[in-house]
Amino acid sequence: xxxxxxxxxxGIVGGGQLGRMLAQVAQRHGYRVAVxxxxxERTPAGAVADIEIPAAFDDTAAxxxxxxxxxxxxxxxxxxDLHLAGVAATAGVPVRPRHQVLxxxxxxxxxxxxLQAAGVAxxxxxxxxxxxxxxxxxxxxxxxxxxxxxxxxxxxxGQVRLAADxxxxxxxxxxxxxxxxxxxxxxxxxxxxxxxxxxxxxxxxSANGAVADHGVMENVHVxxxxxxxxxxxRLPEEVTAAARQIAARLARHLDVVGVxxxxxxxxxxxxxxxxxxxxxxxxxxxxxxxxAVSQFEQQLRAVCGLPLGDGSCRPAAMTQLLGDLWAxxxxxxxEALSDPGIRLHLYGKRDPRPGRKMGHLTCVDxxxxxxxxxxxxxxxxxxx
Ligand code: AMP
Numbered sequence: 001x002x003x004x005x006x007x008x009x010x011g012i013v014g015g016g017q018l019g020r021m022l023a024q025v026a027q028r029h030g031y032r033v034a035v036x037x038x039x040x041e042r043t044p045a046g047a048v049a050d051i052e053i054p055a056a057f058d059d060t061a062a063x064x065x066x067x068x069x070x071x072x073x074x075x076x077x078x079x080x081d082l083h084l085a086g087v088a089a090t091a092g093v094p095v096r097p098r099h100q101v102l103x104x105x106x107x108x109x110x111x112x113x114x115l116q117a118a119g120v121a122x123x124x125x126x127x128x129x130x131x132x133x134x135x136x137x138x139x140x141x142x143x144x145x146x147x148x149x150x151x152x153x154x155x156x157x158g159q160v161r162l163a164a165d166x167x168x169x170x171x172x173x174x175x176x177x178x179x180x181x182x183x184x185x186x187x188x189x190x191x192x193x194x195x196x197x198x199x200x201x202x203x204x205x206s207a208n209g210a211v212a213d214h215g216v217m218e219n220v221h222v223x224x225x226x227x228x229x230x231x232x233x234r235l236p237e238e239v240t241a242a243a244r245q246i247a248a249r250l251a252r253h254l255d256v257v258g259v260x261x262x263x264x265x266x267x268x269x270x271x272x273x274x275x276x277x278x279x280x281x282x283x284x285x286x287x288x289x290x291x292a293v294s295q296f297e298q299q300l301r302a303v304c305g306l307p308l309g310d311g312s313c314r315p316a317a318m319t320q321l322l323g324d325l326w327a328x329x330x331x332x333x334x335e336a337l338s339d340p341g342i343r344l345h346l347y348g349k350r351d352p353r354p355g356r357k358m359g360h361l362t363c364v365d366x367x368x369x370x371x372x373x374x375x376x377x378x379x380x381x382x383x384x
Pocket of ligand 1: 274
């Protein structure tokens, strides 16, 4: 693979915060950045890019414009129209990671099949394309269940939980009702896993097969949205090693050139893979401060054919800042930063809606527990 050197143009598909942090690191290296936003103007990534293309992902003229100005194209989200990849191939512009990886990650049914083909364990599940299949799936999978839409689900959206004991209204609702409630689309039904912890591994992979990760992150979700990450995860050494091996195995199996995040449930000493995302991930935000080379820099290096850097992390914690923090007015930024070790990241979003990811705080300390205490205290001070 030929090496792309600055001032080559990195084309980013997606205008969100992940694209913004990639754009910022690319520009620090002397690259230029073009962003296809998906529609909006002044997006988090587009606002810092050299070129912002505020158009839909299936807008042919906009896609051609991105392909015409980019030397390589990468992604900051996976649920996008993939015809872009064909346009890029015709023009001879490399797309990294390849679009087949996105196709597998954007559809939970395709994802589960890919995970199983790679030989990793997943929660027991069934696919259901209609109410009758859903009823069969619910009957076959005993215990508490989660029904998820195959596509367009994130942060716990597009999900219905079915309790095991039949006392929940969902359990007694007919499969037809659940099917309708989720929008009458293809679904998967999976067993709810009684996990001890949720963890993730972000691994970068080069075209030559080299891999580098940041260790194992420990994640806590609130209402389906990532709330805090601490690194390293509190796991026995052999479980840490196994989690890293699973992540590397999946990156290899999917032939990722770029970055892959694998989210896993820890149940005793067993690891079940929940999902993969072929891009940097929320849970890797703390790598900006905790590692010599962050997940965004690894993505840049991998897609440009540069050597991967040292991703190993010092103990750190991250907490997400959601739009809810703005309920009482502008958060007290100075109060949060009264602890000199706290680092603030805001994504430049203008409309702080509840549940919307507006930014995050990071802290590096002697242990992940100390770092977590400090980021949580800082967040508390933002909106007392
Ligand atoms: P997802 O959209 O699949 O990432 O789910 C969001 C969050 O819901 C996960 O991070 C878990 O906290 C929870 N969750 C999803 N699937 C399961 C499951 N099978 N068992 C237990 N918790 C789950």
